[in-house]
Amino acid sequence: MEKQNLILAFESSCDETSVAVVADGHKILSNVIATQINSHKRFGGVVPEVASRHHIEQITICIADALAEAQVGYDDLDAVAVTYGPGLVGALLVGVSAAKTVAYAHHLPLIPVNHMAGHIYAARFVKPFEFPLMALLVSGGHTELVYMQADGQFEIIGETRDDAAGEAYDKIGRVLGVPYPAGKVIDEMAHQGQDTFKFPRAMIDEANFDFSFSGLKSAFINTVHHADQIGETLDKNDLAASFQASVVDVLTAKTMRVLEQYPVKQLVLAGGVAANHGLRERLQAELPVKFPNTELILAPLKLCGDNGAMIGAAGYIQYQQQKFGDATLNADPSLEFDWMPNMVH
């Protein structure tokens, strides 16, 4: 049997500390995730300094557990991969400092990974990628369409001009009294309700591939406040269903439009909001009808949130391409993919 390439992968960009061992970029030997959700629930959202403090409490425990669960030692490893952005700078620095130190101490190459590339490569655990490929990336910090001509090549075709979709979920969650993080509960409520409010579908008919969710958020909040003022009680499930219908309509319509102009072999849905059942079901229903030759790969539910395994999968591509970092690696909180050349946005 040929030797496997093992990568120890670190992720600490927001409120999860995670270390994973990934073999050949597509087999998870371990994926240890310490989530801080219960801490940040106190504040209704992630507090960066609190997140950074939790990361440093967890980081070596996660390394120990990841190696133990994978039943490997440092001698078995071929490289160390780490998220260096985008994300919260103080949080990123814990993972970056730890990963650099492990790489130095054990003479291993260091692979700096873009967190968003990691989200896309969470889908690589489902099956091998075929190019060209389009990724719809939807998370708390990002909503973007990314075109890939080959492994490791990422070009933004469209993105949100204001709030990310996940951010909008958290904000209307507060209005509905749903604790942070609100996405999962609103998704469940939406399945119990009907789209009775017909909120706006921002930019749905515009020729570009960009998104906007702040208008939807405002329309939602205004509707609830107006009802409060006149003493009317609105059905929360219908509110959630109406909100989600608008988000899913816009994401789906824009994705279908981009696929008309850029035919691809596969469409990947990834990012924290990729766990949304409404969105998954809609793409599963619409894509085969409109683009029977494009295969849909949904990032596995367990790998939609932040985790080290996805960083190991993206890092493996860079390992093969010898794209390494060194001891000077810093966190880059506003790291982004480049736009597709000549894309008007």
Add this chain to the structure above:
Amino acid sequence: MKLLAIDTSNRPVSVAVLADTKILATTTTTVGRNSSVTLLPLIEQAIAQAGLTADDIDRVVVADGPGSYTGLRIGVTTAKTFAYTLNKELVGVSSLAVLAANVTIEDQLVAPLFDARRDNLFTGLYRMHAGQPVPVIADQHIGAAEWAQQLKAYQAPIVFVGTAVDQYQAGLQATLQANFVRALPQQDLPQAAVLGLLGRNMTPVKQLHAFVPHYLRLTQAESEWLAKHPKEDHAPYVEKI
């Protein structure tokens, strides 16, 4: 015993490698853009200059606070991970004690200062004894004026050390008069070699995973939450999923 000493608790970054009491290599810089970029290359250089490899180090000594939260986390994460991953000893030393130890006059009272912004300090009071800074008043976060009043009660000369002293000198001098003594400028920077010597005889931490910086302050979000929920137990804050 080979020691690696690391101090990134404020803007200066200081790294040293020692063999027992012998300093093999030491570097202190104040010009780095940030310690995330500077620290590991300095560690690599110092260990290489000392003719050693990472695995030759027996003990890591780190300045563990107070100081800049981000600076502390870079230093402590690096030190903790180094010690954990190579199965070495780890020792934490007060960042303020490291600075105080630059003043070597026997029996002298020393007050190291870090600026904590808005007229607040991270500081403590030490008395030098046989080259060791012995705590007299514990490290704390305190208003500059209140600190001056506390120190006045000692009615003895106190040496103030640290790059932050200049900015607070007028107020301190007004309260302490002739008992305010300014350290020499070359004593104002933390020296990892001094840190290494302080950490050499200390007991290593037993619970390495639990080792975190001494921030000496709760985050604002946490203090506000605690004020509103004095009796609520919200733990565990972090859960493995």
